[in-house]
Amino acid sequence: MATALFRHAYLKQFYQRSAHAANNGLQHRGIASSLCFNQHHPPVDAAVLDEIKSLRPAKPVLPTETQYNKLESELGSRFNVPQLKLFIRQSGRKPMSRKAELIQQILEDWQVTTRERQFLQQERDRKHTIQHQIQLAPDELFFAVSDNGQVFRDIEARYPSVNIMINIADGQCTLVSPKRSMEPVKKAVQDALALERQQVRLTTPDQSTTPTFQKMTQPLLDDMSTLTGVYLSLDNDKISMTAKSKEKLDRAKRMLAVLMTDHGLTTQPSLQSADVTLIQRFPASTSEPLCLLPLHDSATMPLTMSTLGWSRLAAHGQSQENAFSPLDGRSTDILTELGIKEHLEKTLSIEEDSNGSVRLEALFGHLLFENPADQPIHPNLLVPGLQGSFDVNGLQKFFQTPGKHRRFYTGNPSNKVRSSLVPLPLNEGFHRRVVKVDYIASSRVGRFVDETDARTSWSTPLERLQLAFVEQQDGSLVFDQVVGSRKHTMIDLLQLGGNVDVRLVATRLKEFDQDLPSPIQDLINECRLASFSDLRCPDFWDQHAMTLLGITFNNESRYKLGDNEVTLNYISEQETCTRRAEMKMTSMTQGLDQWPSFWSSLVSLANQWSFKK
Numbered sequence: 001m002a003t004a005l006f007r008h009a010y011l012k013q014f015y016q017r018s019a020h021a022a023n024n025g026l027q028h029r030g031i032a033s034s035l036c037f038n039q040h041h042p043p044v045d046a047a048v049l050d051e052i053k054s055l056r057p058a059k060p061v062l063p064t065e066t067q068y069n070k071l072e073s074e075l076g077s078r079f080n081v082p083q084l085k086l087f088i089r090q091s092g093r094k095p096m097s098r099k100a101e102l103i104q105q106i107l108e109d110w111q112v113t114t115r116e117r118q119f120l121q122q123e124r125d126r127k128h129t130i131q132h133q134i135q136l137a138p139d140e141l142f143f144a145v146s147d148n149g150q151v152f153r154d155i156e157a158r159y160p161s162v163n164i165m166i167n168i169a170d171g172q173c174t175l176v177s178p179k180r181s182m183e184p185v186k187k188a189v190q191d192a193l194a195l196e197r198q199q200v201r202l203t204t205p206d207q208s209t210t211p212t213f214q215k216m217t218q219p220l221l222d223d224m225s226t227l228t229g230v231y232l233s234l235d236n237d238k239i240s241m242t243a244k245s246k247e248k249l250d251r252a253k254r255m256l257a258v259l260m261t262d263h264g265l266t267t268q269p270s271l272q273s274a275d276v277t278l279i280q281r282f283p284a285s286t287s288e289p290l291c292l293l294p295l296h297d298s299a300t301m302p303l304t305m306s307t308l309g310w311s312r313l314a315a316h317g318q319s320q321e322n323a324f325s326p327l328d329g330r331s332t333d334i335l336t337e338l339g340i341k342e343h344l345e346k347t348l349s350i351e352e353d354s355n356g357s358v359r360l361e362a363l364f365g366h367l368l369f370e371n372p373a374d375q376p377i378h379p380n381l382l383v384p385g386l387q388g389s390f391d392v393n394g395l396q397k398f399f400q401t402p403g404k405h406r407r408f409y410t411g412n413p414s415n416k417v418r419s420s421l422v423p424l425p426l427n428e429g430f431h432r433r434v435v436k437v438d439y440i441a442s443s444r445v446g447r448f449v450d451e452t453d454a455r456t457s458w459s460t461p462l463e464r465l466q467l468a469f470v471e472q473q474d475g476s477l478v479f480d481q482v483v484g485s486r487k488h489t490m491i492d493l494l495q496l497g498g499n500v501d502v503r504l505v506a507t508r509l510k511e512f513d514q515d516l517p518s519p520i521q522d523l524i525n526e527c528r529l530a531s532f533s534d535l536r537c538p539d540f541w542d543q544h545a546m547t548l549l550g551i552t553f554n555n556e557s558r559y560k561l562g563d564n565e566v567t568l569n570y571i572s573e574q575e576t577c578t579r580r581a582e583m584k585m586t587s588m589t590q591g592l593d594q595w596p597s598f599w600s601s602l603v604s605l606a607n608q609w610s611f612k613k
Contacts, residue, residue, distance in 0.1 A: 051078075051079075072107070076100075076103055084099065084102040088109075122161070128178055133172055133175075136166075136171045139233075143231070145168065146229065151193075154192075155189065163176040164189075173189070196248075197240070200241065200448045217265060220259060220263060221256075230249065241256075250539060251539060253448070254539045254548060257448065268445060272405075279392060279495055280493065281325050282315070282320055289391065292311040292314070300579060308370055308371070309383070311385070344489065344506045350592065357590060363503040363583070365411045367408055369404065370406070371385055386398045413568070414609060420561070423559050428558075430558055434468055434470055434554045435471065435551070435552070437527060437537050438464065438466050438552075462546065463485050464507075465484050465485070466483040484510030497603065499606060500606050519542055534574065551574040553571070553572040555569065569583070
């Protein structure tokens with residue numbers, strides 16, 4: 001009886017505790033399963049995982065089998081199965097079930113082996129080595145050998161027992177690999193050569209199939225391929241383009257359109273040619289005072305320019321008249337400085353209310369003439385197209401020869417010029433680094449046939465747009481100003497003062513309020529500095545109405561000369577990866593009313609541009 005009463009009291013107390021536990025939620029399925037899991041799988045401390053990592057050898061190849069067996073024994077004796085499984089899961093692999101298999105998984109992840117095992121594996125691989133040949137297309141071959149074959153070097157690094165050989169003459173790629181690795185290697189090669197392809201056409205078929213067009217275009221495409229890392233080739237009336245990504249393809253497409261426009265290979269006027277070219281006249285008593293001298297500087301010329309030959313104009317005598325003769329043959333009128341001013345007013349459509357919106361600039365250097373290099377096998381790039389001495393009439397005939405490419409080339413001034421300039425105060429920015437982003441109206445650049453016409457959202461379309469950012473002491477960029485151009489004209493003045501050529505640039509500006517329009521503000525926000533000399537900006541702006549022309553990093557030293565600012569500039573071009581010097585004079589007051597002062601300073605600098613002692 002006593003035993004029954006004791007059992008009844010015990011069961012009653014047990015059921016009370018169970019009911020109390022149920023009321024407190026301890027029998028919830030999730031908690032119960034968690035408790036059950038923890039009972040069978042105790043938590044693994046992070047220190048245990050670090051202890052497993054500490055056993056990894058510093059070098060994966062162990063000298064002897066004894067050391068390999070010792071490592072296996074340590075992993076098996078010091079750690080249990082749940083600990084080893086959790087360690088393998090952290091590496092992203094699915095663990096096996098048995099302890100010996102788990103240890104082998106860890107050793108494979110660590111790539112631990114011995115010299116003897118390594119030798120035996122190499123022997124097995126050698127006995128089962130097979131070859132596979134892949135025929136590469138010309139564009140695939142271009143990417144296979146670019147960067148010293150880095151794309152295939154990376155594959156060989158991932159598969160140490162694999163060798164990849166390329167026969168450039170036959171365009172064949174040979175894979176030498178153990179049989180077990182061949183399929184992954186073939187897949188890796190296919191993935192590495194997964195390329196974006198497109199065909200475009202800049203001109204009509206009847207123009208682009210002429211021998212002259214193809215002779216001029218193919219060398220430019222070869223240089224552009226090297227510059228952009230995009231394979232370009234001429235295929236009848238089309239240009240084939242191949243790149244690793246669509247972004248690089250679009251960038252090369254834009255640069256190609258600008259380059260071919262520069263070289264006069266489109267229906268648009270060259271962006272490098274001036275609207276008018278004048279030469280300062282010599283006295284009638286001076287016979288044949290001119291000649292062409294070769295000029296070549298591969299360090300400052302872009303690749304598409306350095307592979308060609310160039311010459312500049314030089315004069316024997318220094319005495320000249322205050323008058324200029326046109327070279328383009330469109331006019332025979334002799335112009336003076338007042339005639340040049342009237343030409344600017346007419347070209348820019350300047351009226352009294354818009355006179356104050358004109359900016360005057362002058363660049364100093366030399367107008368370069370492309371040398372013919374007629375010999376097909378061993379062309380001499382330093383032989384000018386017009387040899388010996390000649391007069392202005394001879395230069396006019398040579399200048400009007402069709403198909404001659406010209407380019408204005410800036411350079412360093414002499415010390416005489418520097419000594420005549422007054423530096424700006426430091427607080428006004430005597431030394432500064434400025435990043436400039438230039439856009440040009442897409443209508444001025446040769447278009448591809450398959451493109452649609454660009455539409456601008458502006459009521460008054462811009463011809464050019466320039467953004468300027470000033471670098472701060474911490475390396476960041478701060479937006480400085482935006483310069484919009486409604487009309488833009490250039491006049492080349494050759495042999496000014498008998499020393500230097502001057503490119504006169506007159507711009508009718510678009511005035512902006514302090515609060516910039518939202519499209520321009522959005523463009524500014526999209527420009528971001530990726531590195532010290534890499535600014536990322538959109539290739540097109542305003543619904544493709546404007547095309548990116550170039551990005552330059554400018555180290556400026558600014559001086560004052562009368563009412564003008566003279567800038568000595570060392571320019572790094574981002575896309576062509578070249579550096580060059582430039583001297584530019586800008587009128588500090590807008591408007592052609594400053595023309596007499598501007599012209600006087602211009603002539604003064606030209607007369608000092610002499611390197612003779």
